[in-house]
Amino acid sequence: MARFEVPEGWTAQGYRFALDPTPTQLRELASHAGAARFAHNHMLALVKAVMDQRAAERTYGVPEAELTPVVGWSLPALRKVWNQRKAWCAPWWGENSKEAYNTGLDGLARGLDAWSKSRTGERKGRVVGFPRFKSARAPRSVRFTTGAIRIEADRRHVTLPRLGAVRTHESTRKLARRIEAASARILSATVRQDSAGRWYCALQVIVEAKTRPAHARRSSHPVVGVDVGVKADSLLVVATPDGMEVDRTAAPKSLSAAQARLRALQRRAARQHGRYDPIAKVKQSPSKRWRRTQDRIGRTHAHVAAVRRDVLHKATTVLAQQHDVVVVETLNAAGMRAKGGARKRGLNRALADAALAEVRRMLGYKTRWSGSQLVEADRFYPSSKLCTACGRRKSNLTLADRIFACDGCGMRIDRDLGAAINLARLGVPTPVGEQSPAGSGPVAGRGATHETDPAPAGDAAGDETSTPHHQTVDQTRTASPQGEAA
Numbered sequence: 001m002a003r004f005e006v007p008e009g010w011t012a013q014g015y016r017f018a019l020d021p022t023p024t025q026l027r028e029l030a031s032h033a034g035a036a037r038f039a040h041n042h043m044l045a046l047v048k049a050v051m052d053q054r055a056a057e058r059t060y061g062v063p064e065a066e067l068t069p070v071v072g073w074s075l076p077a078l079r080k081v082w083n084q085r086k087a088w089c090a091p092w093w094g095e096n097s098k099e100a101y102n103t104g105l106d107g108l109a110r111g112l113d114a115w116s117k118s119r120t121g122e123r124k125g126r127v128v129g130f131p132r133f134k135s136a137r138a139p140r141s142v143r144f145t146t147g148a149i150r151i152e153a154d155r156r157h158v159t160l161p162r163l164g165a166v167r168t169h170e171s172t173r174k175l176a177r178r179i180e181a182a183s184a185r186i187l188s189a190t191v192r193q194d195s196a197g198r199w200y201c202a203l204q205v206i207v208e209a210k211t212r213p214a215h216a217r218r219s220s221h222p223v224v225g226v227d228v229g230v231k232a233d234s235l236l237v238v239a240t241p242d243g244m245e246v247d248r249t250a251a252p253k254s255l256s257a258a259q260a261r262l263r264a265l266q267r268r269a270a271r272q273h274g275r276y277d278p279i280a281k282v283k284q285s286p287s288k289r290w291r292r293t294q295d296r297i298g299r300t301h302a303h304v305a306a307v308r309r310d311v312l313h314k315a316t317t318v319l320a321q322q323h324d325v326v327v328v329e330t331l332n333a334a335g336m337r338a339k340g341g342a343r344k345r346g347l348n349r350a351l352a353d354a355a356l357a358e359v360r361r362m363l364g365y366k367t368r369w370s371g372s373q374l375v376e377a378d379r380f381y382p383s384s385k386l387c388t389a390c391g392r393r394k395s396n397l398t399l400a401d402r403i404f405a406c407d408g409c410g411m412r413i414d415r416d417l418g419a420a421i422n423l424a425r426l427g428v429p430t431p432v433g434e435q436s437p438a439g440s441g442p443v444a445g446r447g448a449t450h451e452t453d454p455a456p457a458g459d460a461a462g463d464e465t466s467t468p469h470h471q472t473v474d475q476t477r478t479a480s481p482q483g484e485a486a
């Protein structure tokens, strides 16, 4: 398998653009995604049939050497067999780019590989099941790795093989500038439809690693802690270990407005004739009005996410550029979901977790670019429960308490600010020989992991994500069509 080595000083990065395809292009996109699914399912059926056949032959005592030959599970092997069969099993194959079939075969090769490695214990983590047939409802995607993939000079079109120039919803100027300056190169394009029905093009790009711009002065506070919240007036609170509030990022008005609209739409949907009748406790077919409201909810959700992402991008860029050490809380997303997650702990907490995950991901690669350091506090570190003055721990603090009032020394402080200060203290190295008061107080380094190589995932609308240097990018295989882990 030809692997592509990211050159020294370059870094892999993703750019994602929402698309506004023409009706013809929409049909072509659907056709390509359908072709990927067909190739996947057809070859999966063949692989299964051969496995069953061999198992049956064995029970009849057919010698190993005379069993029906296996179908190779690697992408090249699957592709070879597919090419022999496509003329009769898919006589229409010429209507789509060969990349469409490749997408499906690649997903299958990965699925089979994961399954066999999981079975032999070579693959760690959760047990992976045998690949399943893809239903028509599965997310639709196609990846293009060869052919004409470029962004047009007008900065409003992405050109893809077969589909031609597809209009982008937003300007592509950020990437266009880098390509024109020869500091970026497109490796591949993945076109994917989200659950709201919108098509996106994610370009995998290598870019010359950014360095901290000369004008970005370092602030006089080398170490800061960042508390991530959901309150409109304090999405992010930044503080120093000695208790100074450096910054407080408020939500823009458009975010609060969109969130209010979202709540109103959800109330409306609840009054309409939906998929489920709560009185009779049966499923039912929803009304047109309910569907229309759901469409609007989907679009508003996407808008809220985009606005929030924009705010967080701006804030995290400043944080990474101005400070040497940035401390954030970490969370164990898998563990939280296992315990009932959002439903049990309230919507606000779920939103805060999502925001925190996003902030951590952004800070992960931005601190690397800026040569600063991201420190993650253990999720059990009680950053919001410790008194910043005496270190006493308060146990009866509820999420609704916006002010932290210490029972020991009487200190009163804004809860988010207190949390940020306690986090910042984790970023300060402890002088040798110094003891902290027993059973109290933040101890630098305790419960903190110094992040060196975060694993960024996902995307940002027209914005950047990054993967570490020296990492190999697989050029010939397709990324799994499943959505990003946020």
Ligand SMILES: [Zn+2]
Pocket (backbone or CB within 6 Å): 387, 388, 389, 390, 391, 392, 406, 407, 408, 409, 410, 411
């Ligand atoms: Zn106190």
